[in-house]
Amino acid sequence: MRRVVRLIGTWLVALGLIVALVDLTHSLEAGQVLITGFGAQWAALAPDSLAALDGFVNSRLLAPVLVPVAERLLGLPAALVLLAPGGLLAYLGRSRNRELYTRP
Numbered sequence: 001m002r003r004v005v006r007l008i009g010t011w012l013v014a015l016g017l018i019v020a021l022v023d024l025t026h027s028l029e030a031g032q033v034l035i036t037g038f039g040a041q042w043a044a045l046a047p048d049s050l051a052a053l054d055g056f057v058n059s060r061l062l063a064p065v066l067v068p069v070a071e072r073l074l075g076l077p078a079a080l081v082l083l084a085p086g087g088l089l090a091y092l093g094r095s096r097n098r099e100l101y102t103r104p
Contacts, residue, residue, distance in 0.1 A: 006093025012086025020079035038081040039074030 019041065027034045042050050057066045073081065 002093045002095075004093075005089050009086045009089030009091070009093055012082050013090055014086075016079045016082030016086055019082060023077075023079060035077045035079075037074065038076050038078045041078040042074070 019036065023034060023036055026036075039050070053070070057063060057070050060066055
């Protein structure tokens with residue numbers, strides 16, 4: 001189970017670094033800091049699933065609570081949304097044996 005968690009975390013970190021690199025490239029090209037929001041990135045990649053998420057959130061009983069949370073999450077930088085949980089999962093999936101490569 002730890003390997004699966006670590007693998008998912010590693011993939012999320014890799015995707016987050018790719019998104020950060022793309023943002024850095026666009027920023028260098030424009031001459032100013034440009035940061036892509038998670039919602040804009042999701043809308044560019046899969047607009048149908050973003051619309052499905054919107055319909056799902058609005059149809060729930062707790063929609064007055066869920067809508068602001070979803071809007072806040074979609075407004076965050078895409079690199080942050082991918083790197084934070086990815087780093088946490090990679091940390092949780094790490095090997096517990098600290099003395100693996102030490103000599104006795």
